[in-house]
Amino acid sequence: PDLALVSPALRARDTWRLVAQELSGHTPAQFAEELYEAAAGTILARVRQAKATNLLVIGHNPGLQQFVLRLAGAGSDESVFKKTEAKFPTAALARFTLDGDWADLSFGSARLTHCLRPKDLA
Numbered sequence: 001p002d003l004a005l006v007s008p009a010l011r012a013r014d015t016w017r018l019v020a021q022e023l024s025g026h027t028p029a030q031f032a033e034e035l036y037e038a039a040a041g042t043i044l045a046r047v048r049q050a051k052a053t054n055l056l057v058i059g060h061n062p063g064l065q066q067f068v069l070r071l072a073g074a075g076s077d078e079s080v081f082k083k084t085e086a087k088f089p090t091a092a093l094a095r096f097t098l099d100g101d102w103a104d105l106s107f108g109s110a111r112l113t114h115c116l117r118p119k120d121l122a
Contacts, residue, residue: 001023001027001052001054001055001056002027002052002053002054002055003027003028003029003030003050003051003052003054003055003056004016004019004020004027004028004029004030004055004056004057004058005029005030005032005035005046005047005050005055005056005057005058005059006029006030006031006032006035006057006058006059007031007032007035007036007038007058007059007060008031008032008033008035008036009036009060012035012058012059012060013031015058015091016029016058019056019058027056032046034046035057035058035059035060036059036060037060037063038059038060038063038064039063039066040063040066040067040070040107042063043057043059043063043064043067044067044070044071044105044106044107047102047105048102048103048104048105049102049103050102052102055102061088061090064088065084065088068084068088068094068112068115069081069084069085070107070108071096071105071107071108071109071110071112072084072096072108072110072111072112073107073108073109073110073111074108074111075111076110076111076112076113077111077112077113077114080112080113080114080115081112083115083117084112084115087117088115088117089117089118090118091117091118092115092116092117092118093114093115093116093117094112094114094115095112095113095114095115095116096110096111096112096113097110097111097113098110098111
């Protein structure tokens with residue numbers, strides 16, 4: 001990613017620290033107060049402000065799962081959507097592709113392509 005938007009909560013910061021160690025190169029992080037216990041609409045508003053091509057968001061449920069489900073639109077992988085809908089646990093990762101800029105992002109406008117949960121790595 002070019003940028004990480006991270007909740008300021010200790011657990012989210014710890015997650016970011018571990019993720020950042022595994023990334024090649026340097027990815028700057030913005031610790032965004034509004035991501036702490038945020039609803040899907042709040043997350044969307046913050047993501048729209050991102051100045052990045054590839055973005056990583058580290059936040060909390062239930063808002064993050066709802067954001068993922070509402071963002072998924074036409075062209076999303078149906079099996080991935082169902083997997084995400086069934087369970088989006090701590091440390092899960094959802095990957096989207098989209099056309100256009102973050103500023104134009106709206107619910108239903110991105111394609112959900114992957115969902116990776118910790119148990120998938122076992």
